[in-house]
Amino acid sequence: MDICLYNGTEICTYDLKDESGIYYQDIVMEWKRRAAERKLICVDCGSPVYLAAGLIKEPYFAHYDIVSCAYGKRMESQELMRGKRLLYHMLKRSFPTKEIHIRHRLPNGLYATCYVKNGEGYDIAIDYRLQTLPIKELDLRVQYYDEQEIIPVFLLGIRQDKKEGQLSWYQTYIQNLSGCCAFLDTEEEKLIMKHHITYIENGKRKSKVYQKSYNIHNLSLAEDGRFLCDFYEDCESIKVELNEKEEREQKRRRDIREKERRYHEEQIRRESVLLAEQERKKQQNNLKLQEYQEWCKQEKLLKIDFHTVTLPEGIRRDVLLNCIEMMKNDQEEMISKRYLDYIYKLIKE
Numbered sequence: 001m002d003i004c005l006y007n008g009t010e011i012c013t014y015d016l017k018d019e020s021g022i023y024y025q026d027i028v029m030e031w032k033r034r035a036a037e038r039k040l041i042c043v044d045c046g047s048p049v050y051l052a053a054g055l056i057k058e059p060y061f062a063h064y065d066i067v068s069c070a071y072g073k074r075m076e077s078q079e080l081m082r083g084k085r086l087l088y089h090m091l092k093r094s095f096p097t098k099e100i101h102i103r104h105r106l107p108n109g110l111y112a113t114c115y116v117k118n119g120e121g122y123d124i125a126i127d128y129r130l131q132t133l134p135i136k137e138l139d140l141r142v143q144y145y146d147e148q149e150i151i152p153v154f155l156l157g158i159r160q161d162k163k164e165g166q167l168s169w170y171q172t173y174i175q176n177l178s179g180c181c182a183f184l185d186t187e188e189e190k191l192i193m194k195h196h197i198t199y200i201e202n203g204k205r206k207s208k209v210y211q212k213s214y215n216i217h218n219l220s221l222a223e224d225g226r227f228l229c230d231f232y233e234d235c236e237s238i239k240v241e242l243n244e245k246e247e248r249e250q251k252r253r254r255d256i257r258e259k260e261r262r263y264h265e266e267q268i269r270r271e272s273v274l275l276a277e278q279e280r281k282k283q284q285n286n287l288k289l290q291e292y293q294e295w296c297k298q299e300k301l302l303k304i305d306f307h308t309v310t311l312p313e314g315i316r317r318d319v320l321l322n323c324i325e326m327m328k329n330d331q332e333e334m335i336s337k338r339y340l341d342y343i344y345k346l347i348k349e
Contacts, residue, residue, distance in 0.1 A: 001061040001071055002084060003102050004049050005041040006034055012102050013051075013059040014088040019217050021085075028053045044071035058082055071103075079157060082186040083128055086216050087114050087155070091126070094220040094228075108144050113155075121223050123150045128184065130157035132170040142177065151225040153178060158185040158192070166207060167196040178225060179232055189216050193227070195235045199242040202249060210238055300347045301327060315342055 038048040053059040058081035104115030114126035145152045154174040161183040171181040183192040194211040
């Protein structure tokens with residue numbers, strides 16, 4: 001047990017050591033004397049307890065006799081007890097004028113690892129665990145904290161940090177509540193903070209976990225439940241950087257598509273200009289060909305003596321000579337088909 005009552009006041013074993021883990025021996029001796037006088041009382045069953053304060057294990061209170069007490073029978077690992085001591089001192093340092101409680105019993109029957117009573121603002125409940133809670137109990141706690149306007153701070157043991165590329169569902173749940181998932185390393189006395197970041201790269205969804213370690217003795221907790229450090233700012237900077245990187249990549253891809261579009265349009269324009277030029281030259285060539293053919297026709301008309309040529313049946317010479325004059329004057333459309341066919345027959349011969 002880490003708390004008991006002395007003269008009706010709650011005392012805590014974590015007050016027996018300083019932040020470096022060194023005992024205040026005068027307090028130890030004082031509490032041992034009071035325990036010998038049966039003045040240290042269990043907060044749950046009211047039975048007398050004694051103080052165990054050795055050099056290897058964390059100090060604790062225990063019953064003199066075997067009694068039916070749930071708190072007295074509760075066994076805690078040294079890792080959990082060291083972690084609670086580190087957190088207790090961090091809260092004392094963070095809130096020197098506030099009430100700090102260990103194993104605080106909430107009105108709904110649940111317990112908080114540490115509890116800060118903040119008369120001028122929201123209370124803070126610290127939930128430090130070496131194992132994950134079932135999601136039903138986790139939801140129950142979060143719902144109660146929300147209803148009672150209590151700020152929850154969830155912390156995990158270092159063995160729950162699997163050092164994988166993503167956080168577990170439980171760790172993500174904590175991150176969504178607190179802005180990060182924090183692991184307490186009681187051996188190194190440091191806090192490892194992690195934040196799972198999802199982002200878009202080249203149009204694909206990706207993720208990364210940003211982490212940073214802090215000496216627990218250099219950390220303090222703010223009244224909003226966040227640690228006073230640069231971790232949250234770093235996470236936001238990384239998110240902004242990743243978003244800006246993707247925006248630059250999207251802009252680059254848009255610029256490439258725009259360049260390709262302009263190139264395609266330019267190719268279409270050039271092909272259109274080329275086709276128009278080819279059509280113009282074709283028309284010019286046709287015109288020159290027509291002019292040449294007209295010239296050849298005129299030349300041949302001049303060489304034929306239509307006054308002496310033998311005429312077939314149905315062709316009158318006077319009409320023929322008149323048709324020749326019309327051809328020379330570019331009035332070919334006025335000549336009948338029979339006379340026109342005959343004239344061209346003569347030209348070809």
